[in-house]
Amino acid sequence: MTQSRAMTPAGSHVDVIGQAHARSLQVGLRASETPDFHPLQSAVLRGLIECNQSLYTHALPVMETLHAQIVDTQSMVLLTDQHGVILHSLGDSDFIEKANRVALCAGVSWAESDRGTNAIGTALVDGIPTVVHADEHFLRANRILTCSCAPIADPFGRTIGALDVSGDARGFHKHTLALVRMSAQMIENHLFANQFDDAVRIRFHARAEFVGTLFEGLAAFAPDGMLLSANRSALFQLGGLLASLQRQPFAALFGIPFAALLQHVAHAPSECVTLTLPSGVKVVARGEFAGARPGTVLAAPARSAASLASTPAVRDADTITLASLDTGDAQMSAVLRRVEKVRGRDIPILVLGKTGTGKEWLARAIHEDSPRRAAPFVAVNCASLPDTLIEAELFGYEDGAFTGAKKRGAAGKIVQADGGTLFLDEIGDMPLAQQVRLMRVLQERVVVPLGGTRAIPVDLRVICATHRNLRAMIAAGTFREDLYYRINSLVVTLPALYERTDLAALVERILDRQRRMDKMEATPLHISAAVFERFERCRWPGNLRQLANVLRTAGIMAEGEAQIELEHLPDDFLHDCAAHECGATQGAAHEGAARDDVMRERDSLEADGANKLSTAAHGEDQNAAANLNAKPPRMQDWQATLIDTTLARHGGNVSAAARELGLARNTVYRHLRRRESR
Structure with missing residues (x-):
């Protein structure tokens, strides 16, 4: 892995900035350029x-x-x-407006060739953590900033991104x-x-x-050693580059045979062992087998170390x-981040969400990304x-046991899931008697x-899901409170499809x-703009399940075509959309009410302007009074004024202003961009 170059104390920072400025001039940038x-x-x-x-x-x-550590620092x-x-960016609300003035926002390139000398672009060029402060920026517009950036490398030392803190x-x-x-x-380390x-x-x-902390060395070995x-710390401690270390046997790197390490981990997985590096330095080490995560050690007492280490993950x-x-989608990403934190630990998870939102998909993903993935995943729909x-x-x-029972009996779903994961979908529909047995x-x-x-005896992880309000059922006496607290160590809620922002990505996925699973190479992989527009207007009462069914039918109807068109969509789906749009028109009165709100806000602004005009007439800023008395000639201008007023009332908080106005945040951001470009 490529190791970061350490800058020497004397004059090195000046050299880095000077070389970056020279590169900025070479690509034809001018310091006076606007963002x-x-x-x-x-x-x-x-x-x-x-x-x-x-x-x-x-x-x-x-x-x-990181943001929590620097919050309220602009x-x-x-x-x-x-x-x-x-x-992606996370910022203090009082700094976002200043950041927008220099286009410091998602989707904008801060490469050195585009922005001149800046912490992001310069750190990526030099491959080292970099600070660019105030006048050290090449573009004058960026000199309101102080920026600190570090490149991020993948597990093989290739730079794949950068992390930056920019502020006033x-x-x-x-x-x-x-x-x-x-x-x-x-x-x-997480990527590793x-x-x-x-x-x-x-x-x-x-x-x-330091073992188990940010500063530990991490090394990964194939089953043959x-x-x-x-990672960087490991390479530093081993004293070599990755390419050269990969040619040496495990014993040459750590002083014991690889088989001895495997045997130690199999019999004492929680105990550390002392190893000797090529330099003669003694280190304390902890080993772990496949599927373990940072902070956890996977023990497999029923299997040998060698057989466990050699088990491939077939995906x-x-x-x-x-x-x-x-x-x-931001909501879905937040759910996955929460689940990720308990990956590898047998904590019961309760998944909430409307029917068809993908609760079983999430359960399967949790199982697949856990140490239990080689064992069965057994799903039971309690409502069916x-x-x-x-x-x-x-x-x-x-x-x-009962009339009609098979000879020799039958193993239940719980026993079938032994060693793996049991997914109980629609747990809210389980009868009370069975709730008692499940609790036991x-x-x-x-x-x-x-x-x-x-x-x-059974060893399994339990994941439950429901669209019902279990707390209300507990109050009604139809769901056991003790079972509820047994299954909800972690609760996550999946968003409905119409609330998600990743519809295009979901359709493509x-x-x-479906094309791969059905082995239908002639099925199109894309939908037309008209179909996507129709999809965006749909409320999707069946959520992801409905979307998948619509796409499966449409894909079959469009087989051999370049893309899915409106005529390929199922009739019942089109009827549902038409019915929804018809119902939506009945809410037109709300738009009238919104317009009334705009007019009332305008009247309030005019009254406020008249008061200020009266003050100005007594000798205070006659020009400002004249400007306040000039009425915007267009409704767009009134709307812009209303957005500005609402933003000011909320201290520049775009989310709060958008909620009050009933607008999408992107609409408010577009208004801000138009205002800044004037």
Whole structure:
């Protein structure tokens, strides 16, 4: 892995800035140039985020932590791709307006060739953490900023993005870069763990208290002991470059045979071991097998270390994972981040959401990204089973337990899920009697089949889902309170499809998946603009399930065509859309009420202007009085004035202003961009 170059104390920063300014001049930039206010279109930005999905997913929680550390400092945290295009930002509301003036927002490139000397662009060019403060920026417009940036490398040392903190130049703090560097290292370690979650990994450091911290060395090995990669700390401690270290056997790197490490981890997974580096330095190390996550050690007492280490993770393109579910919607990303934090730990999860929002998809992804993925995933829809059968289906039964029972009995779904994950969909529809039995299984981890006496031990993870209000059911006496608190250690709520912002990405993903699964190469992979526009207007009462069904039918009807057109859509879907649009027109009175609100706000503004005019007539700023007395000639101007007034009332908080006005935030942002460009 490429190691960051350390800057020498004497004159190095001046050299970095001087060389960056020279490059800025070479590409033809002028210091007087104004910022470019043309960010990428939202669809293009979503595509770019999808291309950088792993970076985006692992960086967001770190960005939130970093922002919490610098909150109220008139600054913002920014994530960029390898070319310097901003993918995401978190900022203080009192700094956003200033950032917008210099186009410091998502979808804008801050590459050195576009913005001249700046922390993001210069750090990416030089490959080192960089501070660019105030007048050190090449463009004069950017000299209101102070910026600290660190490049982010993938597990093989290739730069894939950058993490930056930019703020008001008057708020410069010398420790900001240290926070940014540590946060970038944290992202790199998360990426490393995710990349090699099926490898044999060791965590090590010369000081035992640093094992399991940000400063530990991380090294990943294939089942045969070949070094796959190592993080910056590991390379520094081993004293070599990745390419040269990969050619050396494990024993040459750590002083013991690889088989000895595997045996130690298999028999004492929680205990550290002392290893010897090529330099002779002793380090404390902890090993872990496939599927473990930072902070956890996976023990497999029933299997040998060698067999466990050599078990491959078979995943094809259709495997549902947490990463594959993250298609750019902020609400969904937040859900996945929460679930990610308990990955590898058998914490019960309760998934809430309307019918068809993808609760089973999420459950399958949780299972697939857990150490249990090689074991069964068993799904039970409690609403689809009659009360008389659900007990036998869940708990199994012995021969002759009831009329019609199979000879030799049958294993229930709980026993079938042993070692893996049991997904109980629509748990709110489970009868009370079965709730009692399920509660006993979760407490004692044993199952007694119907008609039997022998208790069967089970080891499983339970994920439940429902569209019902379980708290209301508890109050009504139809759901057990003790079971509720047993299954909801972590509760997440999936957004309805019409609330999501990633419809285009979902359509492409579903079409691609259906094409592969059905092996129908003639099925189109895209929809026309007219179809997408119709999709955007639909309320999707069936959510993702309805979308998938509509696309499957349309794909079959459009087989051999270049794309799906309106005529390929199912008739019932078109009728549903037409009915919704008809119902929507009945709400036109709301628009009239909104216009009345605008007029009342205008009258209030006029009255306020008249008062100020009266004051001005007594000798205070006659020009301002004349301006206030001049009425905007167009409704657009009144609307602009109303937005400005509402923003001022909320201290520039775009979200609060948009909520009050009933507008999308993007509409308010467009207004701000138009205002700044005048």
